[in-house]
Amino acid sequence: MTDIKTYGFPEELIPPEGPALPARVTAVFKGRWQLITPEGQQYATLKTKEYIYESGEEFPTTGDYVLALPAPGDWQIVRTLPRKSFFSRLDGWHGTEQAVAANMDVVFAVQSLNENFSLKRLERYLTLGWNSGARPVVVLTKADLPGDHGEMLREAKAVAGEAPVFALSSKTGEGMEQLAPYLRPGTTAAFLGSSGVGKSSLINALAGEEIMSVSGVREYDSAGRHTTTHRQLLLLKSGVLVIDTPGMRELGMWDAGEGLSTAFPDVERFLGRCRFSDCKHEREPGCAIKAAIENGELDPERWESYKLLNGESERSRRLGAVRRKQGQPSKALAKSRRQERKYRGKNFPGEY
Ligand SMILES: Nc1nc2c(ncn2[C@@H]2O[C@H](COP(=O)(O)OP(=O)(O)OP(=O)(O)O)[C@@H](O)[C@H]2O)c(=O)[nH]1
Ligand SMILES: [Zn+2]
Structure with a gap:
């Protein structure tokens, strides 16, 4: 038995009785959804009646809370439960909104305290963060690098408004403790920031182990083999959930x-x-x-x-x-x- 509450599933969304069971989407592949369910990891497809014919249900994305019918093979997802927050991108072809991550509690807008520091980019991530419905937190990485970071910190605070701003180093660990209040067990976090600012390093530092590489998530099955069907929602040892989906890198100012x-x-x-x-x-x-x-x-x-x-x-x-x-x-x-x-x-x- 897996307690899906450890995956952030809110108590009040758990249905009183079956047949459909509560589950959270941990990854999305072509036409197939990876779920964490009370019966462990399962794969599922969408039930046609609910998702296609009656077409009222929003297609689930990584992080979504869903209801799914157990089956010997693929389970069937019958409902996408209301989202607390989500990121979406514009599907340019269909002209529709496509959710790429859901139910984040906190969104870290990551910038590094080096020459790549850009207030304009920070403003963009903050706007996306606020618009998602989650709580944005600004993280300025690489605080261990030499130099006086006071000015950048002040500038970041000036544009961050209500969002808190923290300088830290994933390398030395300095300043990491400031994130603790935002990272309680069961909290779902997502990370926005351009390539090289240190998102993967930050996630590894939070995880206390090397789960991310520059090329993305590295996960191994129980036999130690590299698994290609990696998760996009990870449960860290600390009880924090991290969402990292490919779609998050293509976010635009859609409906901001x-x-x-x-x-x-x-x-x-x-x-x-x-x-x-x-x-x-x-x-x-x-x-x-x-x-x-x-x-x-x-x-x-x-x-x-x-x-x-x-x-x-x-x-x-x-x-x-x-x-x-x-x-x-x-x-x-x-x-x-x-x-x-x-x-x-x-x-x-x-x-x-
Ligand atoms: N000095 C220092 N270097 C860091 C720190 N965090 C990350 N780096 C370095 O910055 C480079 C990029 O780090 P990544 O964590 O791969 O950055 P990323 O944002 O995940 O990049 P993408 O995977 O391309 O999106 C690496 O060479 C890291 O070693 C830090 O706190 N201090
Ligand atoms: Zn005017």
Whole structure:
């Protein structure tokens, strides 16, 4: 018997009785889902009636809590339970939103304290983090490298807003203890950051063992053989769950609306205050944004970042709308998205 609560499964989502059992998606392959269930690891497919014919159920992704019917071979997934948070990318071909990771509690926006340090990138990860519904935490890695990191730390804090900022080193372990409050057993964590900032090293440091390589997850079966069908959701010895899916590296600013407002409260407070409601904030008289920049109330750099990310978000939304017009079902999607937003407000018991 596996206690799936150790995999983060919230108590209140566990169905009172069968036949379907609660499970969490640990990896997604082509048409096949890897699950952790009360009966250990299982593989499953989607039950056609629920997912295709009635087409109301959102396709499960890594991290999803699902209900599945046990079977001698592949199990059958019958329900995707409401998501607490999720990352999605725009499926450019179908014009639909595709979830790539679900039910993260905390999202680490990772940057390194070297020449790759970029506030613009940090703002992007923070926006994605807030928009996912999880709690973003900024991690500045490689604090062991020589140099005065005070200025970078201050700059990061200035753009992070409500998100905490920590400098640490996976190599020496300095500063790692600051993450403890965000990494209680049963917590699901995801990591955003460009290649080389030290995400894998950080995960290894948290795991206390080498589970990640630069090329991705290294996992071995009980006989010590390398397994190719690796997990994308890992349970660390500490009880923390780590999500690392290929799709997370392709996140765009798809529908970043809510995340932008949370990541840029300093910009948002001037929006909607211009004389003309369709103000482009360029040369119009009575522009509140321009006035705020001129009198020093709004940092022009922040405005530039906001414009860039907002523009990206609008473009992908428009692309999605066009594609949907060409005959893609979107009602169910919009509905489930609304339900999820509602559900998100609720914290799981025992959570910070
Ligand atoms: N000095 C120092 N080097 C580090 C630290 N963390 C990671 N590195 C080095 O930075 C390089 C990249 O680290 P990775 O952990 O592979 O980075 P990543 O973000 O996972 O990169 P991708 O797998 O390409 O996404 C490696 O050479 C690490 O040894 C640290 O805390 N201090
Ligand atoms: Zn304006």
